[in-house]
Amino acid sequence: MYRHVRELQFTSKPEKPDALFAMKFQEILGGQFGEMTVMMQYLWQGWSCRVPGKYKDMIMDIGTEEIGHVEMLTVMLARLLEGAPGETTEKAAAANPVLAAVLGGQNPQHAIVSGGNAMPTNSQGVPWNTGYIVASGNLLTDFRSNAAAEGQSRLMTSRIANMTDDRGVKDMLAFNLARDTYHQQQWLLGIEQLQMDGFTDGVIEHSNGEWENADAAHVFYTSTPGSRAGEGLWATSNSLIDGQPFRTEPLEPLTDDTGLLPPPDPKQFVTYDGSQGPAKPGDARGAYAQGAQNVVGKLKDALTPDN
Structure with a gap:
């Protein structure tokens, strides 16, 4: 009020x-x-x-x-x-x-x-x-x-x-x-x-920090030839989370994934060269089936005892 x-x-x-x-x-x-x-x-x-x-x-x-x-x-x-x-x-x-x-x-x-x-x-x-x-x-x-x-x-x-x-x-x-x-x-x-008051244990947000890619959290990537950005504290000091040192690396691919997209639904009239195989029609039933499959998979995971 x-x-x-x-x-x-x-x-x-x-x-x-x-x-x-x-x-x-x-x-x-x-x-x-x-x-x-x-x-x-x-x-x-x-x-x-x-x-x-x-x-x-x-x-x-x-x-x-x-x-x-x-x-x-x-x-x-x-x-x-x-x-x-x-x-x-x-x-x-x-x-x-x-x-x-x-x-x-x-x-x-x-x-x-x-x-x-x-x-x-x-x-x-x-x-x-x-x-x-x-x-x-x-x-x-x-x-x-x-x-x-x-x-x-x-x-x-x-x-x-x-x-x-x-x-x-x-x-x-x-x-x-x-x-x-x-x-x-x-x-x-x-x-x-x-x-x-104990609502945060640091100065930055890092929820789920226990399973983030720890190595990637300590790198300053530079993409400029001759860059001097690596002279700054963001690259030369230590992490505010765990105190480990930062380092500078050139920005390079960390994967062989080239980002190719799956074949489109032919009813969507997407420009497509066939390189990913034949186009696959989709409908609402397929989406529902996939959703149900996802739920079943999660239930199986939950009921399967850890090895």
Whole structure:
């Protein structure tokens, strides 16, 4: 359950409208690394968190704060769009080609679609989408994604801040920059807390590490002749998992598998030269039969005692 108060977290008042800047400003609202992304990312992680107590509460607290940040930005955008384009603006543009060219940089959807309000899009009008968010259910990997998201968000906010001299806009962005600075630290310290509390025994995700290809986990492969990449710590130091040394090798095939594909279903009309034998027709019954065969095979494996 959420509660809403009328007051914004921070003042969102530009000194004057600026429709052209509003188009740019959309990026830090509805872009891939905008406030809508971190808001939904944190809320989804919080709703999905299976660790009640400080972790779930922390994720929900920051997610809820980000709802407020989205509101601040939508208010700022509406105020930047005030009076644009109105009848007076259109007449002025008609009499002044330079002004018309400047106004031509405005996002027309602000006037046509949203009626002078913010939109859930990036600066090019591309709609925000849920593919931007990361919510894996694993707090270690999620916290790392969150720190990166805050870093990207802060970088874009910093760039946007350099595109205006409006004191009101800059004051709000100075607050947002500070919150992004804190939030980056919050997620990195959250990773330390996970280690202290025993939820992870390392600094990277390595589930099923006991049966991964251990040798491949210690190699830096280089594919560039004369590459100096092997001089870096990623190639000269030791593994963060087991302390074993890294090494550098040229990128070469480790198999004789050339990736030849099986013959296609002739009903799919795939271009095929016959080199893999005759094409084999398939249907839904074949898929079901294969599925049943797989289940039977697993049952046999489970019932067969180890030798």
